[in-house]
Amino acid sequence: MSSPLFSKRALAMAHDLISVIVCWFLAYWLRFNLDLPEIYLASASRALLLVLCIHAPLYWLFGLYRGIWRYASLMDLRRIILAVGLSALSVAFVVFMLSVQAVPRSVLVLHPILLIVFMGGSRFVYRAWQDQMLYGRMVVKGEAVLVLGAGDAAERLLRELAQSPDWSIVGLLSEETSRIGNELRGVKILGLIDDLPKWAGQLSVLKAIVAMPEASSAERRHAMEVAVQAGLSVLTVPSLDDMLTGKVAVSQIRQVQLEDLLGREPVQLDNRGLRAWLGEKVVLVTGAGGSIGSELVRQIAQFSPRQLVLIDISEFALYQIEQEALQQFPELSISCVVGDVKDDACLDRVFSNYSPEVVFHAAAYKHVPLMEGENAWQAVRNNVLGSKCLAEVSQRYGVEKVVLISTDKAVNPTNVMGATKRLAERVLCGLQQDGTRFVTVRFGNVLGSNGSVIPKFHEQIARGGPVTVTHPDIIRYFMLIPEAAQLVLQAGLMGQGGEIFVLEMGEPIRIADLARDMIRLSGFSVDEISVEFTGLRPGEKLFEELLTDHECTLPTPHPKLRVAQAETAPDTDWQKNLDCWLHAPAPATSNELKLQLQKFVPEYSPQLQ
Numbered sequence: 001m002s003s004p005l006f007s008k009r010a011l012a013m014a015h016d017l018i019s020v021i022v023c024w025f026l027a028y029w030l031r032f033n034l035d036l037p038e039i040y041l042a043s044a045s046r047a048l049l050l051v052l053c054i055h056a057p058l059y060w061l062f063g064l065y066r067g068i069w070r071y072a073s074l075m076d077l078r079r080i081i082l083a084v085g086l087s088a089l090s091v092a093f094v095v096f097m098l099s100v101q102a103v104p105r106s107v108l109v110l111h112p113i114l115l116i117v118f119m120g121g122s123r124f125v126y127r128a129w130q131d132q133m134l135y136g137r138m139v140v141k142g143e144a145v146l147v148l149g150a151g152d153a154a155e156r157l158l159r160e161l162a163q164s165p166d167w168s169i170v171g172l173l174s175e176e177t178s179r180i181g182n183e184l185r186g187v188k189i190l191g192l193i194d195d196l197p198k199w200a201g202q203l204s205v206l207k208a209i210v211a212m213p214e215a216s217s218a219e220r221r222h223a224m225e226v227a228v229q230a231g232l233s234v235l236t237v238p239s240l241d242d243m244l245t246g247k248v249a250v251s252q253i254r255q256v257q258l259e260d261l262l263g264r265e266p267v268q269l270d271n272r273g274l275r276a277w278l279g280e281k282v283v284l285v286t287g288a289g290g291s292i293g294s295e296l297v298r299q300i301a302q303f304s305p306r307q308l309v310l311i312d313i314s315e316f317a318l319y320q321i322e323q324e325a326l327q328q329f330p331e332l333s334i335s336c337v338v339g340d341v342k343d344d345a346c347l348d349r350v351f352s353n354y355s356p357e358v359v360f361h362a363a364a365y366k367h368v369p370l371m372e373g374e375n376a377w378q379a380v381r382n383n384v385l386g387s388k389c390l391a392e393v394s395q396r397y398g399v400e401k402v403v404l405i406s407t408d409k410a411v412n413p414t415n416v417m418g419a420t421k422r423l424a425e426r427v428l429c430g431l432q433q434d435g436t437r438f439v440t441v442r443f444g445n446v447l448g449s450n451g452s453v454i455p456k457f458h459e460q461i462a463r464g465g466p467v468t469v470t471h472p473d474i475i476r477y478f479m480l481i482p483e484a485a486q487l488v489l490q491a492g493l494m495g496q497g498g499e500i501f502v503l504e505m506g507e508p509i510r511i512a513d514l515a516r517d518m519i520r521l522s523g524f525s526v527d528e529i530s531v532e533f534t535g536l537r538p539g540e541k542l543f544e545e546l547l548t549d550h551e552c553t554l555p556t557p558h559p560k561l562r563v564a565q566a567e568t569a570p571d572t573d574w575q576k577n578l579d580c581w582l583h584a585p586a587p588a589t590s591n592e593l594k595l596q597l598q599k600f601v602p603e604y605s606p607q608l609q
Contacts (some may be wrong), residue, residue: 009065012064012065013056013059013060013064013065015119015122016055016059016064016119017052017055017056019115019118019119019122020051020052020055020115021048021052022118023111023114023115023118024044024047024048024051024107024111025044026110026114027106027107027110027111027114028040028041028044028104028107030110031104031106031107031110040104043102043103044103044107047095047103050091050094050095051091051111054087054090054091054094055084055087055091058083058086058087058090059083059087061083062079062082062083062086063079064076064079064080064083076120076123077120077123077124080116080119080120080123081116081120084112084115084116084119085112087112088108088111088112091103091108091111092108095108142165142166142167142168143166143167143168143206143207144168144170144203144204144205144206144207145167145168145169145170145205145207145208145209146169146170146171146172146173146190146196146199146200146203146205146207146208146209147169147171147172147173147187147208147209147211148172148173148193148196148208148209148210148211148212148223148226148227149172149173149174149175149210149211149212149215149223150172150173150174150175150176150179150182150184150189151211151212151214151215152214153211153212153213153214153237154172154184154211154212155184155185157209157211157237157253158184158185158187159185162185169187170187170203170205171187171188171189171190171199171203172184172187172188172189172190173189173190173191173192173193173195173196173199174189174191174192174193175192175193175212175215175219175223177192180192193222193223193226194226196208196226196227196230196232197226197229197230200230200232205232206232206233207232207233207234207235208227208230208232208233208234208235209234209235209236209237209253210223210224210227210234210235210236210237211236211237213237220236224236225517228517228520228521229520231520231525233255233523234255234521235253235254235255236253236254236255237253255521268558268559269486269489269490270490270493270558271303273493274303274489274490274493275303275304277303277358277492277493278300278303278304278305278358278489279303279304279305280304280305280306281305281306281357281358282305282306282307282309282354282355282356282357282358283300283305283307283308283309283356283357283358283359283360284308284309284310284311284350284354284356284358284359284360285297285300285308285309285310285311285359285360285362286311286312286341286359286360286361286362286363286386286390287311287312287361287362287363287364287405288310288311288312288317288318288321288336288362289310289312289314289316289317289318289320289321290312290317290362290363291446291481292362292405292446292481292484292485292488293310293312293321293360293362293363294317294320294321294324295481295482295484295485296360296362296485296488296489297310297321297325298324298325298328298482298485299482299485299486299489300360300489301325301328301329301332304332305332306333307333307334307335307354308325308332308333308334308335309335309337309350309354309356310322310334310335310336310337311337311338311339311341311350311363312336312338312339312363313338313339313340313363314338315338318336318337318338319336322334322336335354337350340386341361341363341382341386341387341389341390342381342382342385342386342389343389344389344393347389347390347393348393348396351393351394351396351397351399352397355397356397356399357399357400358399358400358401358402358403358492359390359394359399359401359402359403360403360405360488360492361387361390361402361403361404361405362405363382363386364382364383364386364405364421365378365379365382365383365417365420366407366417366421367417368409368415368417368418368537368538368539368540369537369538369539369540371415371416371417371420371539372415372416372417372537372538372539372590372607373538373590373609374590376416376590376593376594377586377587377593379416379417379420380416380420380423380582380593380597381582382420383417383420383421383423383424384420384423384424384427384578384582385582385583387404387424387427387428388424388427388578388579388582390402391427391428391431391436391438392431394436395431395433395435395436398435398436399436400436400437401436401437401438401439401492401495401497402428402436402437402438402439403439403440403441403488403491403492403495404424404425404428404438404439404440404441405441405488406421406422406424406425406440406441406442406443406500407421407442407443407444408442408443408444408477408505409421409541410422410425410442411442412603412605413601413603413604413605414539414540414541414604414605414606414607415538415539415540415541415607416539416590416593416594416597416606417539418539418604419594419597419598419601419604419606420597422601422603422604423578423597423600423601425440425442425500426569426570426600426601427575427578428440429498429569429570430569430570430574430575432497432498432569437495437496437497437498438497438498439491439492439495439497439498439499439501440499440500440501441487441488441491441492441500441501441503442500442501442502442503442564443477443479443484443487443502443503443505444476444477444478444479444503444505445476445477445478445479446478446479446480446481446484453511453514454518457514457515457518458518461518461519461522461524461529464529465519465528465529465530466529466530466531466532467515467518467519467529467530467531467532468531468532468533468534469511469512469515469531469532469533469534470511470533470534470535470536470537470540471511471533471535471536471542472512472533473510473512473542474510474511474512474536474540474542474543475508475509475510475511475542475543476508476509476511476543477505477506477508477509478505478506478509479503479505479506484503487503487558487560487561490558490560490561491503491561494556494557494558494561498569499563499564500563500564501556501561501562501563501564502553502561502562502563502564503560503561504559504560504561504562508543512531512533515531516531519531538607538609539607574600577600578600581596581600590609591606591608591609594606594607594608595608
């Protein structure tokens, strides 16, 4: 045992033994109404040695000196009560059964009560002193901050920040009216979260900490939105899962991110089913270097496939996900192929070499304006011909299941990108037979994906603005990239072939509001960085749909997945005509291409130039 630790334990034990002595004589003094006869004083002195000999070893056995007074808790008080109680019973047994000394019965009752008060009280007074509860409130230090939430996380935050020189918590705001006026560790609950603008103004507060990890996503999002709209710098505590698993402490607060405002509930996966499906299998991912493809790689790797085969046309993107996967999953067998899904020979070689059993098809061109004009034919070839080539080679090599990543822009499309993804869905539907099962998963935008508005807004804010939005009323569905990838896996597991799964995207978000929230989260006001409207881009819609007019959805066992049974599969003549078109020379103009594309996707409403 180290010398400092031994000294502290010896000091703590000396304190307790002195308490035994003081409380022993105090019990006698109280028993005789503050006038202790000399004869009983002598009797008490003679019995004291016996009392000390019983108390000392029992205190040590009960571990009273393993705890640290600085962190005294109810568990320490419980140990004190048990140790003192057993010691008192032992003293009474020795006194009455062995007639060692004549001790008044009331003394035997008073002594343990006084001891618990002395021993427990001194520990908690010391902790209060260390926490500066006795005098720390007399001096306001650090930056004034309001805490949103008045539950367990808020209490832990107050306790851990009690000695912080950086923060001075001046009040709490609760989501429950019944708590208003109460105090939590000496800090008053001032009002409701919706009252934040009023209290921030009265108390000159510029920062708010959201301490509600146990609340629902909607409640946390509401609290953050109130703080952002009040013009405050918003911080939040870690997630409840991270705190429960011990990854982080509640005091490790961080800036609120856009993902927090999205407020998506965690995805519940059938981990056992996914491990049975993907574990020990060869899994192939196309577009593996992209935002969705790379996240699929991360998620699939957790289920220990026998081998992961990654295909991407971008050498650098493929290298990045390969290095990340090798670092995070060193035991996993990974093969990387720089290749094009439109290249039949390349696909044939890959499938022959690796014999994949499950395929996730994420390779696609997806930037709407870029694919609308002179690049439209490339969108057709990559998104339609690439999907067709992959599906056919999967059938030839007996792949168990192919999962196509589609988009909400495929619903009643007004742009080439959406129309090509809708056509890819129909191609896979037409190929569905006995054998390889084709499953489509359709969802909206994901935060931070390549080509999304979020990185663009970040760049514009960093340059000092303005932030450009195409239309004040444009809305989009958003979800997080990990959530989208997890639901793709879940849909792939559930799919039996021919289904189009639609992800529950929550409420649509107005892009103009999203831009303003990002400006505020970056520490600016909308007066400092303005939002400018530039007009809808070619092929862009004000809102996206998740279903066509001819589709209906049915619930699935998973709350975030619905299944849409598409229309009847296209016939053989349709397939032959499509194959001829895909292998024909490029149309002379983009307008001609769009009209030809409309023949295969009747619900497509092309914007001709």
